[in-house]
Amino acid sequence: MTENQPLSKAQKERLAKLEPQLRSCVRAADLNRAKRVTAQIQELLRLTGHETRILQAKNWLYETAMEAGSLTFAKMGFEGTIQKSGSRTRLNLEATSLLAICYLREGNLAKARDMIVRAVKNINNIKSPDRRRQFHKRLIERLEEESILVGLKDESSEKLDLDEVDDQAVQLVMTKSENQIYLEMGRAVPQRSVDLLKDVRNAYTLRLPRPDRKMLPPPITEENKEALGKRASSVLKRVAWRAVCSPDSDIYKAWSQGLSIVYDKKYIAGAIVAAFNSASITVAMVAASAAALAIKFGAEVFCETFAPSSLMIDRKDNS
Numbered sequence: 001m002t003e004n005q006p007l008s009k010a011q012k013e014r015l016a017k018l019e020p021q022l023r024s025c026v027r028a029a030d031l032n033r034a035k036r037v038t039a040q041i042q043e044l045l046r047l048t049g050h051e052t053r054i055l056q057a058k059n060w061l062y063e064t065a066m067e068a069g070s071l072t073f074a075k076m077g078f079e080g081t082i083q084k085s086g087s088r089t090r091l092n093l094e095a096t097s098l099l100a101i102c103y104l105r106e107g108n109l110a111k112a113r114d115m116i117v118r119a120v121k122n123i124n125n126i127k128s129p130d131r132r133r134q135f136h137k138r139l140i141e142r143l144e145e146e147s148i149l150v151g152l153k154d155e156s157s158e159k160l161d162l163d164e165v166d167d168q169a170v171q172l173v174m175t176k177s178e179n180q181i182y183l184e185m186g187r188a189v190p191q192r193s194v195d196l197l198k199d200v201r202n203a204y205t206l207r208l209p210r211p212d213r214k215m216l217p218p219p220i221t222e223e224n225k226e227a228l229g230k231r232a233s234s235v236l237k238r239v240a241w242r243a244v245c246s247p248d249s250d251i252y253k254a255w256s257q258g259l260s261i262v263y264d265k266k267y268i269a270g271a272i273v274a275a276f277n278s279a280s281i282t283v284a285m286v287a288a289s290a291a292a293l294a295i296k297f298g299a300e301v302f303c304e305t306f307a308p309s310s311l312m313i314d315r316k317d318n319s
Contacts, residue, residue, distance in 0.1 A: 005048040014044055015053075022057060025064045027308050029242060034064040055081050055091055059098070059312060066102055067238065067308070075102045088125040094312045096122060097139050101311075104146045104200075113203040116143065120208055133215040140204055140216055142311050145235035147200045149281075151193025152232075157282040166269040168288035173295050179226060181289050181296070186229030188285035193232075194222045232286065233293065237306035240290045243275035244268055245303035252303070268294050 007015070018041050025034035038061040045054050062077035081095035100115030119139065126132040172181050201219050208216075220231050244251055251267045269291045276287045294302045 007048070007050065011044060011048070015041065018044070019057065019060075022060045022064075023310065026060060026067055026310050027241070028246065029064060029067040029069075031064050031068040031070060034061045052085075052091065055085055059091065059094055060310075062095075063098055063310060063312065066098065066105070071102050071106050075099060078102065087122065090126075093119060093122045093125070093135070097142075097311055101142065101146050104143070104150055107150065109196075109199070112200075116200065116203045117207055120204055120206075124209070124212075129215075132212065136212065136215045137217055138311055140201070141231070141234070143200050143204065144197055144220055144231055147196040148189060148193045148228075148232050149235045149238075151190055151196050152283060152286065153280045154190075154282050155280045157280075159277045160273045160282055160284055160287055162266060162270055162273050164284050165273050165287045165291060166266045168284060169269050169291035169295065172288060172292035176292070178293070178296060181292050182229035182233060183226045184229065185232050185286055185289035186225030186227070188283050188289070189228055189232050190283065194228070229289070233290065233306075236281075236286070236290050238308045239275050239279050239281065240272055240294065241303065241306045241308055243271040244294055245307070 018037055022034060022037045022041065025031070025037065038057050041057040042054050045051075058077060059081055062074045062081070065071075065077065066074040078095040078099040082092055082099070085092040085095070096115055097119045100112050100119055103109075103112035103115060123132055123135055123139070126135060172184065176184065197220055205213055205216070220228055222228070244255065246252055249271075251271050254267070269288075272287055272291045272294070276282070276290075281287065293306075297305060
């Protein structure tokens with residue numbers, strides 16, 4: 001894809017403000033703001049023909065849509081990026097990988113497998129072994145997290161009970177270490193999550209060259225409950241972080257100011273229960289473990305440690 005003109009100083013300065021704003025929308029799942037910022041980036045770059053940079057911004061927009069639950073919009077967007085970008089480019093690889101996650105989230109496992117196989121094939125276009133290893137690690141861990149999330153969702157079950165979750169969370173805080181909480185979370189992960197983990201791992205390694213298989217992190221096994229709990233906590237941070245760490249929320253303001261009302265009024269458990277119910281996650285011990293970790297860490301550490309990360313890298317493009 002040809003770029004017409006170098007970026008001007010004014011463009012660079014404006015992008016230095018707009019692109020971080022857009023990336024932050026992914027973490028907050030703020031789709032409306034992402035659309036506004038993307039429109040500004042597109043207007044800024046369209047006249048000088050920086051189509052690749054525009055597509056990069058749109059990938060951030062579509063990832064925000066995915067996190068906000070607008071899967072149809074996200075899928076159409078990623079498919080557009082795939083069509084408009086070269087098959088050997090990082091943009092195309094990221095769009096393909098994120099499209100696989102979209103299909104996982106909607107339970108279309110056949111389509112998800114197809115996209116995973118295509119993404120794995122495209123990773124071979126990364127010439128640097130270190131960068132290829134890095135992307136393999138980022139993608140397989142993210143796919144495993146998403147597998148756990150899909151397995152945890154059960155729209156047919158009853159909603160979580162706040163009192164039950166809060167009681168369990170308090171008990172965990174009082175009697176368990178951090179690693180023991182991860183262990184309890186791992187024990188609570190349902191079998192369907194474990195089965196999907198295996199399925200996704202098999203799809204990933206199906207056409208992976210043998211030398212590259214050594215680049216993958218060790219698989220999460222059903223027997224290692226603590227590791228399973230840690231991986232579950234990684235995906236649940238996408239739900240829990242937005243519940244308790246949004247700077248605009250009353251709970252975060254009270255929590256970050258050290259007000260005891262956050263604990264006395266079950267604010268943390270209540271926020272996580274509401275978020276988990278909205279996501280159809282109904283395993284009480286999983287919610288209690290997330291709440292216990294939030295209480296143990298405290299506001300600053302929890303919100304920094306559990307902040308959702310993106311699959312896409314932060315490219316510094318000054319062209």
